[in-house]
Amino acid sequence: MPFFHTKFTASLGIDYPIVLGPMNNASSPELAAAVSNAGGLGSFAAALLPPAAIAEAVGKIRSLTDKPFSVNLFILDEVIADGSAISRSQEWLQPYRDALGIGPGTVPEKFCERFQDQLQALLDAAPPVVSFTFGILSAEAVARFHAAGSKIIGTATTVSEARAWEAAGADFICVQGGEAGGHRGSFLGDIEQSTIGLMALIPQVADAVSVPVIAAGGIMDGRGVAAALLLGAQAAQQGTAFLSCPECPIPPAWKAALRTARDDSTRLTRSFSGRHARGIVNEFMEQMRPYENQLPPYPIQNALTGPIRQAAAKANRPEYMSLWAGQGVGMSRQLPAQELVSRLMQETRAALASIEELEHKGLK
Numbered sequence: 001m002p003f004f005h006t007k008f009t010a011s012l013g014i015d016y017p018i019v020l021g022p023m024n025n026a027s028s029p030e031l032a033a034a035v036s037n038a039g040g041l042g043s044f045a046a047a048l049l050p051p052a053a054i055a056e057a058v059g060k061i062r063s064l065t066d067k068p069f070s071v072n073l074f075i076l077d078e079v080i081a082d083g084s085a086i087s088r089s090q091e092w093l094q095p096y097r098d099a100l101g102i103g104p105g106t107v108p109e110k111f112c113e114r115f116q117d118q119l120q121a122l123l124d125a126a127p128p129v130v131s132f133t134f135g136i137l138s139a140e141a142v143a144r145f146h147a148a149g150s151k152i153i154g155t156a157t158t159v160s161e162a163r164a165w166e167a168a169g170a171d172f173i174c175v176q177g178g179e180a181g182g183h184r185g186s187f188l189g190d191i192e193q194s195t196i197g198l199m200a201l202i203p204q205v206a207d208a209v210s211v212p213v214i215a216a217g218g219i220m221d222g223r224g225v226a227a228a229l230l231l232g233a234q235a236a237q238q239g240t241a242f243l244s245c246p247e248c249p250i251p252p253a254w255k256a257a258l259r260t261a262r263d264d265s266t267r268l269t270r271s272f273s274g275r276h277a278r279g280i281v282n283e284f285m286e287q288m289r290p291y292e293n294q295l296p297p298y299p300i301q302n303a304l305t306g307p308i309r310q311a312a313a314k315a316n317r318p319e320y321m322s323l324w325a326g327q328g329v330g331m332s333r334q335l336p337a338q339e340l341v342s343r344l345m346q347e348t349r350a351a352l353a354s355i356e357e358l359e360h361k362g363l364k
Contacts, residue, residue: 004345008172008212008234011151012068012129015039016345017229019174019214020337021239022072022131023182023324024048029057031247033064034337039345041129041235042067047074050113051121058125068128070153075135075187076115076299085296089304092291096284096320100311105304112299126150131174133185134275134298136161142169153214155185157194162205162213164188174237175205177217181240181266181326183277183298191276195268199231206232220328222347229348230355238344240326245337253318257282261329272309272322274301280329283319284308 006017018040020032024047032042044061046054054071061069090105097105122130123144130145131153137145145152146169153172154165162173176185177198186194198217206213215228216237225236242248244258257280268276271288275298279285288295295301305322312320335343 004348006212006229006234008214011171011212012041014041014068016341017233017235018225018341018344019043019070019216019235019237020242021180021182021216021237022046022070022133023239023243025322026239026243026248026250026324028247028249029060029064031242031245031249031337032061032069034245034247035242035341036061036065036067036069038338038341040341041070043070043072043131045072046118046122047072047133048113049118051117054118054121055125058122058127061127070129070131071122071125071127072131072133073115073118073122074183075132075137076112077135079111079299081111081300082296085294086300086304088291089295089301092288093304093308096308100308100315100317100320102307102311105307108303108306111303123148123150129153131155133183135187136164136168139168156205157184157186157201158189158196159201159204159208161186161188161194162209166209166211170211172212172214172234173205173209174214174216175201175233177201177215179218179278179327180216181278181329182324183273183275184268186276191268195276199227202228202231202233218326218328220331220333222344222349223351224328225344225348226351226355229352240329240332241344242337242340243325244332244334245340246334247337251313251316251321253313253316254321254323257318257323258325258329258332259334261325261332263327263330265329266325266327270295270301272302272305274298277322277324278326280323280325282321282323284321 022043022045027045035042126148151171154170156162178195212234215233
C-alpha cells in the first residue's frame with residue numbers, strides 16, 4: 001500500500017493527498033497540470049470566466065495531463081443591484097481611479113457571468129472533479145455531474161455546511177479554516193461564527209460526515225499536511241503555498257508582497273469584492289475599512305473594483321491590488337510546482353515518522 005494512501009487518493013487514483021487550491025486571478029492550466037502530473041490534484045478556478053473560456057481551459061488542461069484535475073465555480077444567485085449602494089461605492093472608489101488615471105467609474109453592463117451558463121459549460125466539459133464555493137448545489141445538479149463522470153467537492157466552513165453538502169451528494173468536503181487566503185466559502189450563518197480555525201474544524205467535520213474531508217487553511221509545509229491527516233482529513237488543500245511557483249500567473253508585485261509578508265500581515269476584508277476575503281493588508285484595505293459594511297455585496301463590488309485592480313497590476317502598484325493570501329504566507333517558498341509537491345511529501349513523511357519515533361520512545 002502506498003505510504004500516502006487515503007480514501008481520497010484511492011477514490012481518484014492519485015499518488016498524494018495534496019490538492020491545489022483553486023485561486024481566481026492566480027490560476028492557469030499549466031499550474032493545475034503541474035500539480036496533477038506531480039501526483040496531487042491540480043485545480044483551476046473558473047468562477048470569473050465565460051462558458052466558452054471554461055471549455056477552452058478544460059481542454060488545455062487535458063492537453064497537459066492525463067491525470068485527474070478539478071475545476072471550481074462560485075455558486076451565485078441572480079444579482080439584485082442597489083443603485084444607491086453602487087453610487088456610494090463609486091464615490092469612495094473614485095480617488096483610486098484618479099490615482100491610476102483611469103477616469104470616472106461607470107456601471108458595468110453585467111456584474112458577473114451567469115452561474116447557470118457556467119454550470120452547463122462545466123457539465124458539458126465534464127472534468128474528473130468539480131468543486132464549488134459560496135453555496136450548495138441541488139441534489140439534481142449533483143446527480144447530473146455524477147452521470148457525466150465528475151466527482152464533486154463541496155466547500156464548507158462549518159459542520160452544518162459540511163452536512164448539507166453530504167446530504168446533497170458531494171463526494172468530498174473541503175473544510176476551509178479561518179486561516180485560509182482568498183474568499184470565505186460560508187453560506188450558512190454569519191462571518192464571525194463561521195471563521196473557525198482549521199485545527200478545531202477538521203475533527204468536528206470528520207466526525208460529522210462519512211465522505212472524505214479535505215483540509216484547507218494555513219497549510220504551507222509537510223508539518224501542516226501531517227497535522228491535517230492526523231486530525232482526520234484525507235487530503236490537504238493549499239493555495240497560498242503555490243502562489244510563489246513560477247507556473248502561477250500572478251503579477252510580480254503580488255509575488256513580491258508574498259516574500260515580505262509575516263504571520264500578522266493578512267486580515268479579512270470586504271473592500272475589494274463585497275465578500276469577506278483574506279489578503280495582505282495594503283493601503284486600499286486600510287483606507288476603505290470605514291466603509292466596508294456599507295459596500296454592495298459580491299459580485300457587484302468585485303465588478304466595481306475590477307478596473308482599479310487591473311490598472312494597479314499593470315502599473316505595479318500593489319497598494320491598490322487584492323493580494324490574497326492566507327495566514328501561513330510567511331512560510332512561502334519559491335519552488336516549481338512539481339518540486340514543491342515532492343518537498344511537501346518528504347516533509348510529511350518526516351513529520352509522521354517523528355511521531356512514530358516518539359511513540360516508540362514512550363513519549364506519546
